[in-house]
Amino acid sequence: MYELEQVSNRCYYIHCPAKIGIYLAGESHAYLIDSGNDKEAGRKARQILDSHGWQLAGILNTHSNADHIGGNRYLQGQTGCNVFAGGIEGAFTKYPILEPSFLYGGYPCKDLRHKFLLAQESEPLPFTDEGFPKEVEVIPLPGHFFHMVGFRTPDDVVFLGDCLSSKETLEKYGVTFIYDVAAYLDTLERVAEMKAACFVPAHAETGTDMGTLAALNREKVYEIAAFLLETCRKPMIFEHILQAVFMRYGLTMNFEQYVLVGSTIRSYLAWLKDKGEMTVDFSSNLLLWQTL
Numbered sequence: 238m239y240e241l242e243q244v245s246n247r248c249y250y251i252h253c254p255a256k257i258g259i260y261l262a263g264e265s266h267a268y269l270i271d272s273g274n275d276k277e278a279g280r281k282a283r284q285i286l287d288s289h290g291w292q293l294a295g296i297l298n299t300h301s302n303a304d305h306i307g308g309n310r311y312l313q314g315q316t317g318c319n320v321f322a323g324g325i326e327g328a329f330t331k332y333p334i335l336e337p338s339f340l341y342g343g344y345p346c347k348d349l350r351h352k353f354l355l356a357q358e359s360e361p362l363p364f365t366d367e368g369f370p371k372e373v374e375v376i377p378l379p380g381h382f383f384h385m386v387g388f389r390t391p392d393d394v395v396f397l398g399d400c401l402s403s404k405e406t407l408e409k410y411g412v413t414f415i416y417d418v419a420a421y422l423d424t425l426e427r428v429a430e431m432k433a434a435c436f437v438p439a440h441a442e443t444g445t446d447m448g449t450l451a452a453l454n455r456e457k458v459y460e461i462a463a464f465l466l467e468t469c470r471k472p473m474i475f476e477h478i479l480q481a482v483f484m485r486y487g488l489t490m491n492f493e494q495y496v497l498v499g500s501t502i503r504s505y506l507a508w509l510k511d512k513g514e515m516t517v518d519f520s521s522n523l524l525l526w527q528t529l
Contacts, residue, residue: 239281244435244443248394255304255439257282258396259291260388262370267291270388270396271299271439272308275352279308283315295319295368298361299378299398300385301329303336305439307352309359319368322361323375324384330361340496348492378428380421381414393434400424401450403441407457411486415458415501418508422458425451465505465515472518472525478502 240252241259250270251257257278258270267286272279286293293316298306301322309320309330322330329335333356337345340354349355362368364375364386374389381399388396400421402413415421429451437443441450461482468481479499483490488498506526509515518525 239278239285241285242443244437245390245392245394247392248390248435248437250396250437250443251282251285253278253281255399256437257308258297258388258437259286260297260370260373260390260394261291262294262372265290265292266294268294268370268373269296269308269312271305271398272296272312274304274307276308276311276357279311279315282308283312293318295321295370297369297373297388298322298326298330299387299396299439300382301326301333301336301356302382302399303333303352303354303356305398306330306333306359307356309361310357313359319366320359320361321364321366321369323364323386326382326384326386327361327363329383330356330359333358337496340500345496346492349496353493354496378424380417380419380424382416389433395431395433395436397428397436397438397447399439400428401438401441401447401454402457403438404450404453406440407453411457411488412461412482412498412501413454413457414497415504418458418462418504419511422455425455425458462505462509465502465509466528469515469526469528472520472527474523474525475499475503475506478506478526 241249242252243249247261249259253273257273260268295318313320337349337354372391376387378385378387378400385398387398429448436447479502482502516527516529
């Protein structure tokens with residue numbers, strides 16, 4: 238864990254639960270791409286930079302999930318570096334209580350206010366700020382989260398954030414977090430067609446072609462959608478739909494899984510309703526979902 242892997246002359250990643258990318262803008266100036274899940278991850282990243290004589294010039298955040306911005310506060314406090322985040326991701330980075338609040342749909346209880354869902358706040362700048370490395374291309378990759386992006390470096394390495402899950406993750410957990418299903422499918426199509434010298438997904442193996450993995454992720458989306466359509470042939474309240482999903486994929490319910498999987502399934506239901514494949518009925522003050 239926290240081994241440094243080189244993928245090009247100027248790009249590396251730190252092997253950890255959510256890969257931390259490194260882009261060398263010069264002999265001694267380095268940008269991190271995401272910062273890991275907590276202060277300790279930030280400390281480990283700084284130790285690696287220091288051991289190579291690299292000065293932290295800034296942090297480029299792909300999105301604002303806590304496991305990608307958890308080291309921001311420590312690194313910004315220690316070095317005064319800039320943090321860059323785009324759109325809604327910038328708001329979540331500055332006010333991280335938004336993540337567990339959004340997932341829960343209200344003020345989150347203590348069970349949800351922990352480092353896996355609630356990072357420490359940091360002060361981000363937009364990608365349009367003059368301090369952002371202009372040679373780095375920002376690639377919109379929405380779907381997994383609101384305004385998630387990837388980054389293409391000058392030596393053609395693309396850091397993909399969370400738009401792809403590994404085959405092992407798909408098989409183990411079944412349901413991976415998605416905010417906007419339609420946007421996610423569009424992103425998968427774009428990623429499958431992308432060309433680069435190397436791709437670095439945060440939660441999958443690096444490679445030169447992501448087409449096969451993108452197809453596996455796409456198949457999983459349609460598999461879950463088909464299961465929901467089958468489950469809702471009779472009117473169902475959300476809690477029973479969620480229970481069926483947990484049983485189908487062998488998941489264990491706790492507060493964290495309830496909000497992560499629950500939010501994802503709500504997104505699937507909204508997508509299916511918008512496509513005209515599912516409808517709702519308010520009966521006896523209950524919201525019932527049913528396949529058309």
